[in-house]
Amino acid sequence: xxxxxxxxxxxxxxxxxxxxxxxxxxxxxxxxxxxxxxxxxxxxxxxxxxxxxxxxxxxxxxxxxxxxxxxxxxxxxxxxxxxxxxxxxxxxxxxxxxxxxxxxxxxxxxxxxxxxxxxxxxxxxxxxxxxxxxxxxxxxxxxxxxxxxxxxxxxxxxxxxxxxxxxxxxxxxxxxxxxxxxxxxxxxxxxxxxxxxxxxxxxxxxxxxxxxxxxxxxxxxxxxxxxxxxxxxxxxxxxxxxxxxxxxxxxxxxxxxxxxxxxxxxxxxxxxxxxxxxxxxxxxxxxxxxxx
Amino acid sequence: xxxxxxxxxxxxxxxxxxxxxxxxxxxxxxxxxxxxxxxxxxxxxxxxxxxxxxxxxxxxxxxxxxxxxxxxxxxxxxxxxxxxxxxxxxxxxxxxxxxxxxxxxxxxxxxxxxxxxxxxxxxxxxxxxxxxxxxxxxxxxxxxxxxxxxxxxxxxxxxxxxxxxxxxxxxxxxxxxxxxxxxxxxxxxxxxxxxxxxxxxxxxxxxxxxxxxxxxxxxxxxxxxxxxxxxxxxxxxxxxxxxxxxxxxxxxxxxxxxxxxxxxxxxxxxxxxxxxxxxxxxxxxxxxxxxxxxxxxxxxxxxxxxxxxxxxxxxxxxxxxxxxxxxxxxxxxxxxxxxxxxxxxxxxxxxx
Numbered sequence: 127x128x129x130x131x132x133x134x135x136x137x138x139x140x141x142x143x144x145x146x147x148x149x150x151x152x153x154x155x156x157x158x159x160x161x162x163x164x165x166x167x168x169x170x171x172x173x174x175x176x177x178x179x180x181x182x183x184x185x186x187x188x189x190x191x192x193x194x195x196x197x198x199x200x201x202x203x204x205x206x207x208x209x210x211x212x213x214x215x216x217x218x219x220x221x222x223x224x225x226x227x228x229x230x231x232x233x234x235x236x237x238x239x240x241x242x243x244x245x246x247x248x249x250x251x252x253x254x255x256x257x258x259x260x261x262x263x264x265x266x267x268x269x270x271x272x273x274x275x276x277x278x279x280x281x282x283x284x285x286x287x288x289x290x291x292x293x294x295x296x297x298x299x300x301x302x303x304x305x306x307x308x309x310x311x312x313x314x315x316x317x318x319x320x321x322x323x324x325x326x327x328x329x330x331x332x333x334x335x336x337x338x339x340x341x342x343x344x345x346x347x348x349x350x351x352x353x354x355x356x357x358x359x360x361x362x363x364x365x366x367x368x369x370x371x372x373x374x375x376x377x378x379x380x381x382x383x384x385x386x387x388x389x390x391x392x393x394x395x396x397x398x399x400x401x402x403x404x405x406x407x408x409x410x411x412x413x414x415x416x417x418x
Numbered sequence: 419x420x421x422x423x424x425x426x427x428x429x430x431x432x433x434x435x436x437x438x439x440x441x442x443x444x445x446x447x448x449x450x451x452x453x454x455x456x457x458x459x460x461x462x463x464x465x466x467x468x469x470x471x472x473x474x475x476x477x478x479x480x481x482x483x484x485x486x487x488x489x490x491x492x493x494x495x496x497x498x499x500x501x502x503x504x505x506x507x508x509x510x511x512x513x514x515x516x517x518x519x520x521x522x523x524x525x526x527x528x529x530x531x532x533x534x535x536x537x538x539x540x541x542x543x544x545x546x547x548x549x550x551x552x553x554x555x556x557x558x559x560x561x562x563x564x565x566x567x568x569x570x571x572x573x574x575x576x577x578x579x580x581x582x583x584x585x586x587x588x589x590x591x592x593x594x595x596x597x598x599x600x601x602x603x604x605x606x607x608x609x610x611x612x613x614x615x616x617x618x619x620x621x622x623x624x625x626x627x628x629x630x631x632x633x634x635x636x637x638x639x640x641x642x643x644x645x646x647x648x649x650x651x652x653x654x655x656x657x658x659x660x661x662x663x664x665x666x667x668x669x670x671x672x673x674x675x676x677x678x679x680x681x682x683x684x685x686x687x688x689x690x691x692x693x694x695x696x697x698x699x700x701x702x703x704x705x706x707x708x709x710x711x712x713x714x715x716x717x718x719x720x721x722x723x724x725x726x727x728x729x730x731x732x733x734x735x736x737x738x739x740x741x742x743x744x745x746x747x748x749x750x751x752x753x754x755x756x757x758x759x760x761x762x763x764x765x766x767x768x769x770x
Contacts, residue, residue, distance in 0.1 A: 187584075188607035262632060273577045273633050275618050358582035358619025369618055371582075379621060383485045383584025383610045 161400065168394035170387060179394060185360040185376075187388045194391035196398055198362045202370035203402070205277050205363055206352060207345035210284035214341060217285070218292035222334070225293070226300035227326055228318070239297065246290035254354035257283040262355065271367040275357035278366045283351050288341035295340060299333025300326060332414045339410025346403055349374040373399045448721050453480035454487020454500030457525055457586050457641055458701045460741045462500070465734050472728075475721055484586055485610075491517070491704055494712040497722040499704040502586025503610070504683040516707040518761065520754050521682045521700035522729050524744035526670040527591045528645035529653040529697075531637040532630050533557065533572065538664075540565050542656045543598035543688075543696070549637060550578055550595065551602060552616035557635060565656075572635070579629045579638030582619025584610040586701070587641040594687040594697045642670060642698075646742035657696040658688050669695035670744035678750055681757070698744070703729070710764040719763045727769060730754050 171179065175194060182195025221242060229235040261282060262274030270278065303326050311321045327334075349372075357369025358379060371379075373395050381392050452462075459481040466477035482490070484501040491499030492513060504519055529541060541549075545561050548554045554561055557571040581588045592608035606612050620629040623644035630636045630650075637653075642665055645652060654662040663669050673686040673694035686698045703726055709719035728734055735745035746754070759769050 184613070186613035187611045188609045188613060191607065258628065258632065266633075272575050273618060273636070275629070353582070353621060354625070358621070359617065360613070360619075371619070375582075379582040379619070380584050380611055382483045385485050385489075388611075 161397075164393060164397040164400060168390055168397050171390035171394040174387060175391075179391070180398075183362050187380075187384075192387055194388065196373070196391075196395050198360055199371055199373040199376050199395060200398065200402075201362050202277065202356065203346060203372040203374070203399070205366070205370065206280045206284055206356065206372055207342055209277065209281035209366060210288060210345045211338060211342050213281060213285035214288050214292055215338060218289050218296065218338075218341070219334070221289070222293050222296035222300055223322065223326075226297040227322060230301065242290050242293050244290075245286065246294075250287065250348060250351040253283050253287055254351035257351060257355045265367075273357070273369075275355055276367050276369045277356065277363045280352045280356040280372075281366070283355055284345045284348055287348060287351065288344050291344050292337050292341040295337035296330070296334045299330040299337075302333075303329040332417050335417060336410060336414045339406065339413070342410075343403055343406055346406065347374055347399065349378045353378055373402075448475045448718065450475055450477045450497045450718075450722050450725055451479075452477070452487075452498040452500060452703070453482050453490045453496050454704070455484045455502045455586060455701055456481040457502050457643065458500065458523060458743065460643060461523055461738050461743050464741055465729060465737050466725075468737060469725055469728055469734070473721075473724065475725070477725060483584070485584070488704065491706070494706075497705075497714075497718070498726065500702065501704060502699070502701050503589050504685075504700075504702060505704070515711065517704050518707050518757050519682050519702040519704060520726055520730075520757060521702050521746060521750055522754075523735070523738040523746060524670050524674060524686065524698055524700055525590070526642035526665050526673075526695055526698040526744065527587055527594070527639045528642050528650070528665045529637065529655060530627065530630050530640050530645060530650045531653060532634055533574075534634060536569060536571075537651050539569060539653050540656070540662045541653045543595075546655065547595050547599035547602050549576060550580075550614075550617070551599075551606065552578070574635040577633050577636040578614075578617030579626055579633070579636050580614050580617050580619055581611075581622070581626060581639075583621050585622075586610065587623065587639065588612065590685070590687065590699045591639045591697060593685050593699075597685075597688045598696075639697075642744075643742045655696050657692075657694055658690050659692045661692065663693065663695045665695045665697075667739050667742065667744045669693055670698045671747055673698035673744075674700075674747040674750050678753060680753065682750065682753060700746075700750075705761060707760070708762055708764065709768055716763050716766075716768075719761075719768050723758060723761060723768045727755065727758055730758075 171194065179194065179196055181197055183198040184193050184195050185198065186193045221238065225235045225239045257279060261279055265271055265279050266274040307325050307329065308321055311325045316324065352372050353375040356371060356375060358371050358375065359369040360371050360376065363370035377392050377396055381389065384392055459479065462479050466479055470477055484503060487499035487501055488505070490496045505513070505517065510517060529546065531539065542565055545554065545565065548561065555576055556573065557576055558573040562571060589608060589610045592606065592612050596603040596608045606615065618629060620626045623641045626638045627640050627644060627648060627650060630638045640650065645665070646667070652665055654664050656662050672691050673689040675691040675694065676689050678684055682700065682702070686700065688696050689698065705722070705726065709722070730746065730751045735751070738745045759767065761768050
């Protein structure tokens, strides 16, 4: 009897191992397949434009004078995402402290925490609509830009969208700071602010940094809400209140009716976006390792 | 418990029976499939449903864009494709077999704007091109005032709004601007997406219309099928004969009252007809000239062509005007019917 159970355990272990192995291989294959098809699809554009694709901001699909460059979209993507992160960090940081440290365990913290998590579940079209009908007219009314659409408006919406990503991981790491350490600091007469500054933050900083990188990654790829708000002008934005376009948004806009070289150029932008998010993630991992 | 199981079983059997009857009914009738342009889709949807009841066939249409429709026809996975732009000679040569164009209705591009208190403005081709190329930047410009006597334009920057996605509407509009303005033709040209010198891009007709509605001082172009349904204030555009014409079903249909080539591959833009709205064009169905491909039966070919033939009839054209498209002028419908009758199935005529 015991031998039978023993055998079963061995078998179930084997089965589990195989299942785990198979599913991770499938993930690898999907990722690899995507990369291969992106590279294959962008070959015509790569061989036509080479490195110039990265430094040219001309996007002219007119037959006869076709010429494509991704610089305007790369700049637009980085501008909106980084600006969104700059706006989101203070919001997310203080919210995290509120939920996970200052009002930890209270009802109000639970309510705020749930609401912030809820923000992550709102479809991006809703954000887009809200930005289109509420935020754009507000930006016009404040005299920030004559038409309301542009990098700034998109960044504002993006900032709200990425706050839950920036807070969720921060909350966990801040809450995980050992109580003994905090109590020790309090016993030495430290105020709450001093405890946060000297105990909580140094212990939680790698997790907090990681959550901001995660949030940046989300901002880089966000498409729908940005498309509705950025103005879709295929130029390098002249200021943060100017119009522009992002990599994800130009693909979503133009792939439907694109063919030939234009389609290939769009796929190359997809490849670049893939590379950009990989680089951002790598930098994030490096930062976490360095300060963690 | 037992009773419940019996009830569930009975219900399941009834459901199964229903499914089988529906499936077998569908298997008996023919299915015709097409794909392509989104611009005429509301017309096609309405017409295909009506025809389905008339002829007891099922017609499915995928609005996947003109480019997608051409690709599907190239791959021979549909009975017909649909496109807002006719195939160029180069594209015709790239198709695996000869293709014919059958116009089904006309559409137009309407110039919409947002100036509080101003319901209607007049635009000449020169001024229109100058606005969309960023040369005229303010509503209070002398060029605009000259052709709009009596209208007090505000001292406000013009915000140009164009399509951000590839579109037959953009193709029609930029083709028109290229025809009437040499500088536009040389610098920007025409296509489903172009390199806009100024302005904001918005996705789809609803996106452009929404952005115009939202932005005081804006001007943009919207497909007529959408603009007519929304009753948006629009600009009168001066046509080739010098008349300022409001876009309407009648003035768009009138654009086809000029010389049409035998294969109907023509943009109606800048029509010489007296009452024509100048920014208008056909939308086409694309069919292989030899219908014997991809193991299609003669009956399938016949059903497809009968459908297309009916689309050119009065009944179908009436549906077109009901859903805000301009019906084909009689001379064009006759031409299209003649083209349909050149289609063969391995050398045999399909329609009498």
